[in-house]
Amino acid sequence: MTKSELIDAVASAANVSKADAERTIGAFFDTVVAGAKKGDKVAWPGFGAFSVTQRPARTGRNPRTGEPVQIKASNAMKFSASSTLKSTLN
Numbered sequence: 001m002t003k004s005e006l007i008d009a010v011a012s013a014a015n016v017s018k019a020d021a022e023r024t025i026g027a028f029f030d031t032v033v034a035g036a037k038k039g040d041k042v043a044w045p046g047f048g049a050f051s052v053t054q055r056p057a058r059t060g061r062n063p064r065t066g067e068p069v070q071i072k073a074s075n076a077m078k079f080s081a082s083s084t085l086k087s088t089l090n
Helices: 003-014 018-037 083-089
Strands: 042-044 048-055 058-061 068-071 074-081
Touching: 003 018, 018 042, 018 048, 074 083
Parallel strands: none
Antiparallel strands: 042 048, 048 074, 058 068
């Protein structure tokens, strides 16, 4: 599903304009990102939780030359599906 299709589906399901749906979805993602940047876990019961996980620095390999390459430590977004969502999908 593309962004445009998602906006259309949400607008139709909520009976709001596409502009309102786009602003709402944008605000949701902005809030999730802001919470994650603060180190908070953002959870929606019955759906799942977004959190930040820390990846340590490590040594990788250049696939072309095989040389070792240092990879810096970084933060990554993680999504954990709730048991309700998992059971709905299975």
